[in-house]
Amino acid sequence: MDYRMESSENLRNKCAACFRQFNRIEHLVEHMRTSYHSVHEPLCGICNKHCRSFESLREHLIGPLPKQECKNIFNVRGCKFCLAILDGPNARRIHQERCQLSSTGLIGRFANLGFRDNLTMDGYTREPQVVALACKMVGGGSDGSLDLCGRVCIIDERENIIFHTYVKPQIPITNYRYETTGFRPEYLKDAMPLRQVQKKIQDFLCNGEPMWKIRPRSGRARILVGHGLDHDLDRLQVEYPAIMIRDTAKYPPLMKTSKLSNSLKYLTQAYLGYDIQTGIQDPYDDCVATMRLYNRMRSQAHRREDFPLASDPQNRNNFASRRQNELERMTPEEMLALSRSDYYCWCLD
Missing domain, CATH: 3.30.420.10 (Ribonuclease H-like superfamily/Ribonuclease H)
Incomplete structure (x- = not known):
């Protein structure tokens, strides 16, 4: 019983974006306040982990210490250029021929x-x-x-x-x-x-x-x-x-x-x-x-948001300290839905 409660608590304190786990819910809230996770981050097409850069995603997939399950699938279905996951080896071959831009x-x-x-x-x-x-x-x-x-x-x-x-x-x-x-x-x-x-x-x-x-x-x-x-x-x-x-x-x-x-x-x-x-x-x-x-x-297809930046006035109070108690009652997914990017994504041009 105690073990089940501990597992449930750990899951509750797990970031829905980068999967980091925290001992206490207030630590997760502070992480969300400063991480600026958003739909504009590079995303693993296998486990849906958010990464801060494509280099982070590349390490996650094929780096020195990759996530093994993701690496195995990526080796068969992944594009080494855009890091997308395709339906199968043949789809990957056709995609990579277009994805690799020749030197002109x-x-x-x-x-x-x-x-x-x-x-x-x-x-x-x-x-x-x-x-x-x-x-x-x-x-x-x-x-x-x-x-x-x-x-x-x-x-x-x-x-x-x-x-x-x-x-x-x-x-x-x-x-x-x-x-x-x-x-x-x-x-x-x-x-x-x-x-x-x-x-x-x-x-x-x-x-x-x-x-x-x-x-x-x-x-x-x-x-x-x-x-x-x-x-x-x-x-x-x-x-x-x-x-x-x-x-x-x-x-x-x-x-x-x-x-x-x-x-x-x-x-x-x-x-x-x-x-x-x-x-x-x-x-x-x-x-x-x-x-x-x-x-x-x-050309990346990110979900549209009316106010996509953390600096937009509508988002400035999303993780305000005065909302601490309210935020601690939220699920990790609900907190992720509130989070916005701290950089301007070029998909917005």
Whole structure:
């Protein structure tokens, strides 16, 4: 009898999302208050465990210490790229052929050889568009360690080049970093000055909207996708609101379990199934990879919620201390239904 009561109590104190067990119900309430579990977390398609990132989910399925039951099923029916569970081995084979996106970087580079540095970028549109940006840096300063933008590329959602040019920095270049950039002095001698590049990109991204007026859904400003965009925009001396930026280096589901950033090279290999940044690097390849990662994250089918963020006013009192007694009477499932995400999921775009 005592054993049954203890088991029932442990089940009552078990998180319905991550399955952590707590000795006391108040400990579970505190966990729910700070965990921000939600429908937007990566989810195991076998046991329905919520994970904080796809790396956590990958470890759960095929890591050093996986959940054995889930690993056995995943080995037969799981997609190693998107981590989905299919109906069977044949369905998995067909799915993975579509899920693994082949590298078109080399093909795209030859198909788009002409540098589009004379584009006016002045065609305003009513709806926000999504574009990806990437830069390649040369070195400045006495030891060549200061990053200076030497080339920039912008593509649209269909991976077509919108803007692609060499950039002439404002200070002397002391290291062309030829092994990775392929740059030679003559390439940048008559390149577009940084100030001109900055203005073109700034005007294009804002798309006719004043900076102070830009809103995520009610204006014409474009959504900007990239990897490590803080650094790229800083080197370009371009300012842009964080609400319009989708950075694959800072997106929680794509980060390491330690909450550190993964490299774009790793993300492309693990989630898209091909390699980039081998030998001389092209910013077009980086643009394509980040756009594909963005579209993969955006296309996830999550349950719709009227107010999906913990920061939404309607959710701010869900786990308020004054509700402690009420929360302790709830089941783990009822508490999970109250919980909301602490990051903006790209499926909301």
